Amino acid sequence: MTTQQPTEPTARSSAHPEQDAEFLNHFRSMSQIGATAGGGVDRQAATLADGQTRHWFRGIVESLGMTVHYDRVGNQFALLELVPGAPFIALGSHLDSQPLGGRFDGAYGVLAGAHAVIRASRAADAQGAPAFNLCVVNWFNEEGCRFKPSMMGSAVFTGKLDADAALDTADPAGVTVREALEAIGTVGDFRVDLAAYLEIHIEQGRVLEDSGMTIGLVESTWGANKYEFVVHGEQAHTGATVIADRQDALLGASAMVVAARAVANDFSTPDAEVITSCGEFTVFPNSPVVVASRVSLLMDLRSTDPEALARADAALFARIREIEVEANVRIERGAEHIWGAKAYDERGMELAAACAEELGLSHRVVRTLAGHDSTNLKDLVPTIMLFIPSAEGISHNEREFTSDADMLAGVDLLTAVTSRVLRGEFVPAP
């Protein structure tokens, strides 16, 4: 078995070492695009590095016999037509990354999808006429760091977000999605209907690692309420302005961050944790001797338990009203994005479990705290979501790591699942 991680135990020997080596070579090549000094990648959506990765991926899948198309919002489709006119089974994830992100998040799933498509199509040839066509999708802007919201491309594809609204979205420098996609030359007018969707991703948590399992069968997403706030104060001199005269936007925003964590702690139970985060927090004018006039921040609350989430949400907003008085600021509530906790298709989980058993891969049911493109796709078509382990659960970090053995096990499983789906075992053949 090919592995460059000598500390990783290799649980199984491979039946196809050449295919494994090809996958790992592709993965290492891909990880060089936008590589950071800390071992990660920086390929934010529609940046030069994201464009380079998209063009690299185009080269890889074209060399594997696929054809590449883009839709209006830059979703990249690599098609392998097996049965002219038949519906498409899509495998996918995303090639964009966080700033100083890891090299596995999203990118692993797209590359695994390409390899699974090719391997499954070869097996299908041997088994007679397949019922579907296959494609691999690199969804645009899953990360949502440069352009908000996250999961943008899959949201437009599934009709949850208007395409023009997405294209008009500007980054902090004022560049729109439309301009950025045109600049990297990865936009078109392709349309396709899908019959099913499969995605594999690193777990970005430590459940699999802690339980010693290789495969996660994703049962449901957590519910997530995401809010944009702007705290309005009044710009003033830090030295000369007495406390009574201050309307300190930074004080108000800081109190919100502290309050959100307290709410999460208060409403978490052993059965259902409530999680809260503030990932973006921008102070204006952010000068050493100026009381902040404005802070914009994004805050979210997540839980597997819809009732716990609703209670925590109400408590947070009650606390925010108190903070407005205490800090003498006005807190404006902007856009919000609400994802309910939703289940994945049970038959898909059973099918994937059967495949894992056949392959001798340990597996368990897990939930996903993070959003994925499959969070959107599962509301449109039958969807299967699979996880492989993340070392220490570290993610959105250059130190993100998954072993070669786990990556290869994931490709094997995705291939087996794709083969069965091709034969009509998940969604009925047309």
Next chain:
Amino acid sequence: MTTQQPTEPTARSSAHPEQDAEFLNHFRSMSQIGATAGGGVDRQAATLADGQTRHWFRGIVESLGMTVHYDRVGNQFALLELVPGAPFIALGSHLDSQPLGGRFDGAYGVLAGAHAVIRASRAADAQGAPAFNLCVVNWFNEEGCRFKPSMMGSAVFTGKLDADAALDTADPAGVTVREALEAIGTVGDFRVDLAAYLEIHIEQGRVLEDSGMTIGLVESTWGANKYEFVVHGEQAHTGATVIADRQDALLGASAMVVAARAVANDFSTPDAEVITSCGEFTVFPNSPVVVASRVSLLMDLRSTDPEALARADAALFARIREIEVEANVRIERGAEHIWGAKAYDERGMELAAACAEELGLSHRVVRTLAGHDSTNLKDLVPTIMLFIPSAEGISHNEREFTSDADMLAGVDLLTAVTSRVLRGEFVPAP
């Protein structure tokens, strides 16, 4: 009396309307450089706009018969030599501003100094040989927003900060003071010894306005402890990372901001307020779905009462140690700048009070919460610091406002004080 603020009562009629009109014309012309849409100015230290203001001021004072020189760190000296070889009395303040700052802060004092020097020299000619030479100083980088610390130029001049350390200081884009000063062409090797220093400035507080007084005689500075902190956490996925695994730098930093205000409230007394601020707070990597790995912030504590300040300081640091545990972060203490509460020269206050009486200007003793270049100068030479009112105490804000009448009253007073100092009434003639 010339005034363009019809709502402002004019308390006195002017004895020299042409000189008043000239001052106001100069002030309005100066306010156009780096003007912002909101009625303020943006002339951060050694930017293009700061350079334009410096060159404009050079033109103004040269036309008034003065010669201009720069020292190594860009302090701008306009000399009016009345007695060859005699020591210099300096009047000054600063022409740099905050981002979106007001047009009065600093700039008023420099221009008032130039007019007072010219008027006092004319009066001195009529009264016989003066004992001193005069100069006006535009101290480099009083604001400290682009390059830290604030009051940089006067700190180097008074030997509190090493010139090379100042020149090596870089802005957030990596441009050093040395490079920025050379780029705007306002640097040299001038040296001068001063015998006394006079500064007039807007109050940036509301004591004068609330008490209906025109002139503030500054008695002392508040003590100020300024700290740079870096809060270290660990970058992680906001969705996928459970609370127990988080080392959230933003949570730790927010808790510090909240704690500092609580400490200020706890240690303030009716006699001595404790004030705290955090003006700069920068989150890294500041992406919507990433737990912050690092926050850098500047925090200060100020009070007129050294004991209250020391107690508040100790309480803040005790709380910071608790926050390190609660938020699971490491808080690194960086550079600090400590200014003790120090008195200005009592004889100078008496001299200024006598001049105000002669001119019929209402006056009272005040303290300054903000730092000024005179905070540094008073530790080197006998110093007089004067205030005129700020509307509603608003400062470091485009809406900063002082009436024409108050500005002109300040120039009259500064002229009268300068005349007496020229005659040896403050520091002995050589």
